[in-house]
Amino acid sequence: KAGVTQTPRYLIKTRGQQVTLSCSPISGHRSVSWYQQTPGQGLQFLFEYFSETQRNKGNFPGRFSGRQFSNSRSEMNVSTLELGDSALYLCASRRLAGEDTQYFGPGTRLTVL
Amino acid sequence: DQQVKQNSPSLSVQEGRISILNCDYTNSMFDYFLWYKKYPAEGPTFLISISSIKDKNEDGRFTVFLNKSAKHLSLHIVPSQPGDSAVYFCAATPGSARQLTFGSGTQLTVLP
Numbered sequence: 001k002a003g004v005t006q007t008p009r010y011l012i013k014t015r016g017q018q019v020t021l022s023c024s025p026i027s028g029h030r031s032v033s034w035y036q037q038t039p040g041q042g043l044q045f046l047f048e049y050f051s052e053t054q055r056n057k058g059n060f061p062g063r064f065s066g067r068q069f070s071n072s073r074s075e076m077n078v079s080t081l082e083l084g085d086s087a088l089y090l091c092a093s094r095r096l097a098g099e100d101t102q103y104f105g106p107g108t109r110l111t112v113l
Numbered sequence: 114d115q116q117v118k119q120n121s122p123s124l125s126v127q128e129g130r131i132s133i134l135n136c137d138y139t140n141s142m143f144d145y146f147l148w149y150k151k152y153p154a155e156g157p158t159f160l161i162s163i164s165s166i167k168d169k170n171e172d173g174r175f176t177v178f179l180n181k182s183a184k185h186l187s188l189h190i191v192p193s194q195p196g197d198s199a200v201y202f203c204a205a206t207p208g209s210a211r212q213l214t215f216g217s218g219t220q221l222t223v224l225p
Contacts, residue, residue: 040122042218043213104156108156
């Protein structure tokens with residue numbers, strides 16, 4: 001069974017631009033969560049989608065948004081990029097929203113110049 | 114306000130010896146705890162978990178201990194191998210929301 005895939009793997013943007021990241025979950029998984037990893041901060045939860053609905057949201061500004069499509073694929077958008085948005089963005093999927101174990105993709109490394 | 118803390122950013126251990134990674138939490142609502150391992154350029158991989166109704170869970174060379182009164186958990190790796198060198202994250206989840214809260218990670222280096 002194929003794992004979680006994320007595209008693109010690397011991205012360089014400049015301040016003020018916007019960016020869209022994509023995540024395809026494991027086949028049959030309907031829940032997709034997004035995390036931001038920065039040095040020293042661990043993984044910080046952004047939001048979770050299940051059946052095209054946002055189920056949970058972390059403590060991030062409104063510049064960070066997401067959506068989920070009917071095939072469970074998810075996109076994350078960051079508008080008006082700031083230097084501090086440079087991070088590894090990880091997507092994780094699980095079969096159901098209530099399951100404990102999540103399976104992570106390799107991440108998208110975003111660099112904001 | 115970090116609800117899950119890994120106070121040791123790094124740990125070095127000799128091959129064949131025991132590695133002990135520690136994690137503390139503050140939220141008493143957490144009832145399920147997980148450890149993930151992360152290699153560079155890869156996403157975290159699930160390693161082992163423990164429910165709050167248990168105080169120990171083993172899986173091969175990996176054992177997780179939970180001390181609810183101290184709000185502390187630890188991951189023991191015995192014997193440690195060079196391939197275990199990675200960043201280890203502990204995570205916790207409360208109730209039915211099942212939203213993971215992660216610690217900041219510990220870089221384990223196993224020396225040959």
